[in-house]
Structures are given as structure tokens and as C-alpha cells.
Amino acid sequence: MDHKSVLLTELIELLEVKPHGVYVDLTLGRGGHSKLLLENLNSDGTLIVFDKDIVAINEVKVAKTLNQDNVIFIHQDFRHLKMTLEELGYQEVDGIIADLGMSSPQVDDPSRGFSYQEDGPLDMRMNQNDRVTAREIVNTYSYQQLVRVFYEYGDEKYAPQIAKRLILARDIHPITTTFELVTIVKNALPMKELAKKGHPAKKVFQALRIEVNDELNALREMLSDATKLLKRNGRLLVITFQEDEDRIVKQFFNSLAKVKQNRYDPHTIVPEFKLLLRHALTPSEAEVSQNHRSKSAHLRGIIKK
Ligand SMILES: C[S@@+](CC[C@H](N)C(=O)[O-])C[C@H]1O[C@@H](n2cnc3c(N)ncnc32)[C@H](O)[C@@H]1O
Incomplete structure (x- = not known):
């Protein structure tokens, strides 16, 4: 399936691209x-x-989706944003999107091993050069570590039962495929859970993916870097698909935009940032009906004053 961009026009409009x-x-x-975004830039504008x-970078290059001289492709985790831009000679930018x-x-x-619908190796690495795969986590983490990952990143209330089953199964032979994991999860859940709508292994797969790619820490590091790189009137816009991520973005933006008052000092500290939206923007019903994946999307933004 092709990728359908979520909140596409909304995000680019909110960015107010300077040509x-x-x-x-x-x-x-x-x-x-x-x-x-590129359609809104002149040839002397730059898109990094x-x-x-x-695979994503190569596909876009081959398809010539962004076939312009003013585009710079970087194969890198966005947690290294500031250092990478500085190496390219950029201290400040007009806008950042994620x-x-x-x-x-x-x-x-x-x-790639991300799907519980198809059988494949238990991989889940977004960057194929990373060392840790889902297979390694499932076969080497302790009971306590597995329970933490399933609770924290999947909000899976049967985390202890699933971790216990996993450990029993891997004592017989290593767990190597997505379908093996799906079977273990199904065997660990009570009938009433299996009867519910939605795939029974969804939460466990989400939790493992977040752990493999260290997604929440990467997000925190990126937000901190990105806000330091914005010029005056520069904008940062972020779309999230899960509650934990949205909470991190919301709290980070709110803390930057909050008027700070010190009760021992009569002066208020005027914040450097302003929220672009009071509440997160979510997709319209029409978008959700055309692209089910957009259902959980939340768009938040901040502007440097
Ligand atoms: C939802 S897709 C982006 C879709 C894109 N906006 C479009 O319209 O086609 C997310 C992409 O971000 C990449 N990604 C996720 N986390 C990343 C990180 N920490 N650093 C760099 N890329 C990341 C994934 O590999 C994936 O290709």
C-alpha cells in the first residue's frame, strides 16, 4: 500500500512556508x-x-518525488538533529515538521517484522544498521524487563501473563517470527480478551517497536533540539499517533509557552514560545474514512516569538 500522508494540507498551511x-x-x-512543502519553496529555499x-530515502530518490537541487537527504535518527544541521552549516531554520x-x-x-498480520522475522528496526531487534528483546529480556515494556509502551494489562508465556516458549526454542509471537500472545490471553474487537497482539507489537527503536527518548531529544534551532517566527509541527507520544509533545510545548511567575520577584518571565493551536488538531471524518490509519493522529505546533 502507498503511504497516505496524514493532515497534509493542514500541516503545510500551519507551517506558513516562507519561499x-x-x-x-x-x-x-x-x-x-x-x-x-517543496511546492511552496522557491529555488533559493532549502529543504532538509x-x-x-x-529504504524510505532510496524510494523517494528513485521515484524522484523531490527531484530538486535544493533538497538535502539525511539518513539519520532525528535525535541527532542539532549536531547534523550544525555539521551542514545551519545554526537556525524557519520550520521543522515531524x-x-x-x-x-x-x-x-x-x-521488516512490524506486522502481526503477516509472518516474517521478528525485526522491527526502522534503521537496519541498529543492533537491537525485536527478536533479541523477546529472547533475552528478563521477565521484569518484558513486563515493563508491555505495560509502559503497550498499556497491555496482561503483561505478566504474556511475559510468563514468552519465557516458557523461549526455553523450548528461540522465538524468531512474528506469527510465533502472535500465537504466544493469543495463548496467554483469556477468552474474553480474544473475543474483543482489534488484534490481540497489537499492544505487544507496538510496545516492542517502541523499545526496539527507543522512540520516546528519540522524541524527547528531538523536541529539545528542534526548539533550539528555530529562528524568530520559526514553527515546529508534530503529528503523533499514540497517547504517550502526544502527552510528551503536549507537555513539552506547554512548558515552553507557559508564562512563568516567580512569587519572590515581581517580574514575570515572558516565554519565548507560543502555542500555534490551543488544542491538538485531529483529522476530519472524511480523512479518517479514507485513511483509517489517520484515526489516532494529533497535530500540535509551537512558534518561536
Ligand atoms: C509516518 S512516516 C512519515 C510519512 C511522511 N510524512 C509522508 O508523508 O510520506 C514516518 C517515517 O519516519 C521515520 N522515522 C521514525 N522515527 C524516526 C527517527 N527517530 N528518526 C528518523 N526517522 C524516523 C520512519 O522510518 C518513517 O519512514
Whole structure:
């Protein structure tokens, strides 16, 4: 399946692209947001695009989706944003966008191991050069570590039962495929859970993916870097697909935009940032009906004053 960009026009409109500016797309994917952003840039504007998945970068290059001289491709985790831009000679930029999570082609390729619908190796690395795979986690983490990952990143209330089953299964032979894991999860859940709507292994797969790619820490580091790189009137816009990520973005933006008052000092400290939206923007019903994946999307933004 092709990747359908979520909140595409909304995000680019909120970015208010300056035709001669410097912009960064931290999550290139199949280049949907970047393509529209580029259409708003003149030839002397610059677009820097990141993806930690080399397949994404290569596909966009081959498809010539962003076939312009003013695009710089970076195969890198966005947690290294500031250092990478400084190496390229950029101290400040006009806008930064991020559309977190996975792209449809990543999920649809069974060899990447992200999908509980298809059988494949238990991999789940977004960057194929990373060392830790889901297979390693499932076969080496202790009971306590597995329970923590399933609770914290999957909100899976049967985390202890699933971890226990996993350990019993891996004592017989290593767990190597996505379908083996699905079977173990199903065997650990009570009938009433299995009867519910939604795939029984969804939460465990999400939890493992977040752990493999250290997604929440990467997000925290990126937010801190990105806000330091914005010029005056520069904007940072982030789309999240899961509650934990949205909470991190919301709390970080709110803390930057909050008026700080010290009760021992009569002067208030005027914040350097302002929220672009009071509440997160979510997709319209029409978008959700055309692209089910957009259902959980939340878009938040901040502007440097
Ligand atoms: C939802 S897709 C982006 C889709 C894109 N906006 C489009 O319109 O086609 C997310 C992409 O971000 C990449 N990604 C996720 N986390 C990343 C990180 N920490 N650093 C760099 N790229 C990341 C994934 O590999 C994936 O290709």
C-alpha cells in the first residue's frame, strides 16, 4: 500500500512556508509532506529531509518525488538533529515538521517484522544498521524487563501473563517470527480478551517497536533540539499517533509557552514560545474514512516569538 500522508494540507498551511526559507522534514517516509512543502519553496529555499530508514530515502530518490537541487537527504535518527544541521552549516531554520511512527510500506513489508498480520522475522528496526531487534528483546529480556515494556509502551494489562508465556516458549526454542509471537500472545490471553474487537497482539507489537527503536527518548531529544534551532517566527509541527507520544509533545510545548511567575520577584518571565493551536488538531471524518490509519493522529505546533 502507498503511504497516505496524514493532515497534509493542514500541516503545510500551519507551517506558513516562507519561499526563501530553510525547512526540515524529520520523517520523510514516502515524501508526501515534503513534496507539498517543496511546492511552496522557491529555488533559493532549502529543504532538509531526515529518515532513519534507508529504504524510505532510496524510494523517494528513485521515484524522484523531490527531484530538486535544493533538497538535502539525511539518513539519520532525528535525535541527532542539532549536531547534523550544525555539521551542514545551519545554526537556525524557519520550520521543522515531524510525522511520527511508521509508514504504510514499512508495515506492509513482512520482512521488516512490524506486522502481526503477516509472518516474517521478528525485526522491527526502522534503521537496519541498529543492533537491537525485536527478536533479541523477546529472547533475552528478563521477565521484569518484558513486563515493563508491555505495560509502559503497550498499556497491555496482561503483561505478566504474556511475559510468563514468552519465557516458557523461549526455553523450548528461540522465538524468531512474528506469527510465533502472535500465537504466544493469543495463548496467554483469556477468552474474553480474544473475543474483543482489534488484534490481540497489537499492544505487544507496538510496545516492542517502541523499545526496539527507543522512540520516546528519540522524541524527547528531538523536541529539545528542534526548539533550539528555530529562528524568530520559526514553527515546529508534530503529528503523533499514540497517547504517550502526544502527552510528551503536549507537555513539552506547554512548558515552553507557559508564562512563568516567580512569587519572590515581581517580574514575570515572558516565554519565548507560543502555542500555534490551543488544542491538538485531529483529522476530519472524511480523512479518517479514507485513511483509517489517520484515526489516532494529533497535530500540535509551537512558534518561536
Ligand atoms: C509516518 S512516516 C512519515 C510519512 C511522511 N510524512 C509522508 O508523508 O510520506 C514516518 C517515517 O519516519 C521515520 N522515522 C521514525 N522515527 C524516526 C527517527 N527517530 N528518526 C528518523 N526517522 C524516523 C520512519 O522510518 C518513517 O519512514
